[in-house]
Amino acid sequence: STQEQPPQICVVGSGPAGFYTAQHLLKHHAQARVDIYEKQLVPFGLVRFGVAPDHPEVKNVTHTFTQTALSDRCAFHGHVVVGRDVTVPELRQAYHAVVLSYGAEDHRALGIPGEELPGVFSARAFVGWYNGLPENRELAPDLSCDTAVILGQGNVALDVARILLTPPEQLEKTDITEASLGILRQSRVKTVWIVGRRGPLQVAFTIKELREMVQLPGTRPLLDPADFLGLQDRLKEMSRPRKRLTELLLRTATEKPEREEAARRAEASRAWGLRFLRSPQQVLPSPDGQRVAGIRLAVTRLEGVGETAWAVPTGDTEDLPCGLVLSSVGYKSRPIDPSVPFDPKLGIIPNTEGRVVDVPGLYCSGWVKRGPTGVIATTMTDSFLTSQALLQDLKAGLLPAGPRPGHAAIEAVLSSRGVRPISFSDWEKLDATEVSRGQRTGKPREKLLDPQEMLRLLGR
Numbered sequence: 001s002t003q004e005q006p007p008q009i010c011v012v013g014s015g016p017a018g019f020y021t022a023q024h025l026l027k028h029h030a031q032a033r034v035d036i037y038e039k040q041l042v043p044f045g046l047v048r049f050g051v052a053p054d055h056p057e058v059k060n061v062t063h064t065f066t067q068t069a070l071s072d073r074c075a076f077h078g079h080v081v082v083g084r085d086v087t088v089p090e091l092r093q094a095y096h097a098v099v100l101s102y103g104a105e106d107h108r109a110l111g112i113p114g115e116e117l118p119g120v121f122s123a124r125a126f127v128g129w130y131n132g133l134p135e136n137r138e139l140a141p142d143l144s145c146d147t148a149v150i151l152g153q154g155n156v157a158l159d160v161a162r163i164l165l166t167p168p169e170q171l172e173k174t175d176i177t178e179a180s181l182g183i184l185r186q187s188r189v190k191t192v193w194i195v196g197r198r199g200p201l202q203v204a205f206t207i208k209e210l211r212e213m214v215q216l217p218g219t220r221p222l223l224d225p226a227d228f229l230g231l232q233d234r235l236k237e238m239s240r241p242r243k244r245l246t247e248l249l250l251r252t253a254t255e256k257p258e259r260e261e262a263a264r265r266a267e268a269s270r271a272w273g274l275r276f277l278r279s280p281q282q283v284l285p286s287p288d289g290q291r292v293a294g295i296r297l298a299v300t301r302l303e304g305v306g307e308t309a310w311a312v313p314t315g316d317t318e319d320l321p322c323g324l325v326l327s328s329v330g331y332k333s334r335p336i337d338p339s340v341p342f343d344p345k346l347g348i349i350p351n352t353e354g355r356v357v358d359v360p361g362l363y364c365s366g367w368v369k370r371g372p373t374g375v376i377a378t379t380m381t382d383s384f385l386t387s388q389a390l391l392q393d394l395k396a397g398l399l400p401a402g403p404r405p406g407h408a409a410i411e412a413v414l415s416s417r418g419v420r421p422i423s424f425s426d427w428e429k430l431d432a433t434e435v436s437r438g439q440r441t442g443k444p445r446e447k448l449l450d451p452q453e454m455l456r457l458l459g460r
């Protein structure tokens with residue numbers, strides 16, 4: 001049985017889901033060996049390419065992930081695209097079990113006319129740009145306009161608004177890329193509208209991110225007290241997090257600020273505001289049709305109550321002039337391989353507690369299992385549960401018996417296709433280069449953006 005020899009386990013994706021799954025497997029099975037395959041040259045997924053540069057404390061999880069990668073029963077293989085360089089059936093053949101933790105790499109399209117106009121970007125691409133994701137490094141958004149509109153009211157929308165409005169000198173000591181900082185320094189964006197289909201009780205951002213906006217130096221909030229009428233009386237029905245969030249919104253929108261704060265707001269040169277009950281209908285082109293000049297919003301009203309209320313168009317519309325539209329209406333997973341079931345509607349791999357439906361020995365964790373919501377801590381809990389399910393199945397004899405070759409077999413497959421993976425010690429060299437380049441300008445790191453340059457640095 002598999003108990004007599006080390007179970008060989010493969011994890012696809014090296015974001016929080018992949019690393020927390022690996023960590024739990026190694027901790028709770030004394031012989032298990034885990035190989036992590038990652039399509040990027042570098043590890044850590046959205047911790048590197050999603051989390052905002054001014055939230056360095058969130059990135060401390062990479063220390064724990066590094067400990068896991070350095071275990072002698074774990075190996076990282078970067079620059080391997082599963083589904084292209086190696087198939088899932090090939091991995092299943094080589095390992096006792098395969099865990100898919102490849103996240104949510106697409107963005108949800110708006111599906112409205114004008115979406116393709118220059119000046120319209122997905123928040124995903126914009127975030128990838130300032131965080132040094134190689135595929136977005138050429139984005140160079142034109143920030144010469146006065147007003148930007150962000151569609152969506154979640155934490156990613158607030159991250160993007162904050163990066164657009166933060167005084168650039170405050171970003172200089174973060175790991176934001178030098179190229180994006182250069183463009184942000186030239187930015188003429190003065191006003192950012194954050195637009196939601198529903199009302200203030202349905203916003204998806206959390207209090208920490210809202211508080212950062214309220215306190216953002218050099219900016220003032222633009223909130224219409226009329227949007228918040230009647231909310232005071234409903235506070236007692238709300239869950240505690242929703243209540244605290246709504247209280248902060250109410251205070252900011254309706255209370256007269258004390259003198260110091262009033263002076264601060266009066267001096268502010270930039271502003272951000274929340275627009276509610278507005279659903280994007282069309283991106284409006286400039287007269288020459290060459291770029292975005294505004295957005296037409298359908299006015300909505302709510303049906304149902306509380307967090308699950310939904311928006312219905314009233315038939316009225318409103319045009320909001322702007323030179324930049326960033327759609328932040330969600331990430332989406334892709335199908336990875338025809339052999340793996342995929343639910344295109346929910347954008348996840350159908351599973352029960354992390355066991356992929358109808359495919360024994362195949363598991364999933366993280367955003368590809370649950371959908372693209374939840375913070376790193378949620379992803380951790382979820383990944384531990386998947387690992388537990390796998391270890392239970394192993395114990396119950398439900399995984400293939402007999403030895404499996406693990407990475408040795410995959411290495412041969414990859415090599416026959418001319419694919420040379422990046423090891424964790426390769427990453428440590430790139431990491432050291434980034435850190436030393438950052439030191440010159442007082443940044444935690446200056447990220448390498450060009451895969452060719454990274455390979456050159458590794459002597460390839």
Ligand code: FAD
Nearest residue numbers: 013015016017038039045046050082102103366367375376
């Ligand atoms: P990911 O982190 O996306 O990891 C998936 C990995 O799989 C990636 O490395 C990807 O390259 C790899 N991969 C994809 N396809 C393949 C393939 N075919 N072959 C091999 N590898 C592949 N959470 C917080 O707690 N705090 C925050 O401040 C915070 N900020 C965020 C900001 C943004 C903009 C976003 C989008 C999310 C943020 N989150 C934050 C949420 C957090 O990032 C997620 O909960 C977490 O990253 C999900 O983990 P994951 O491993 O499922 O996905």
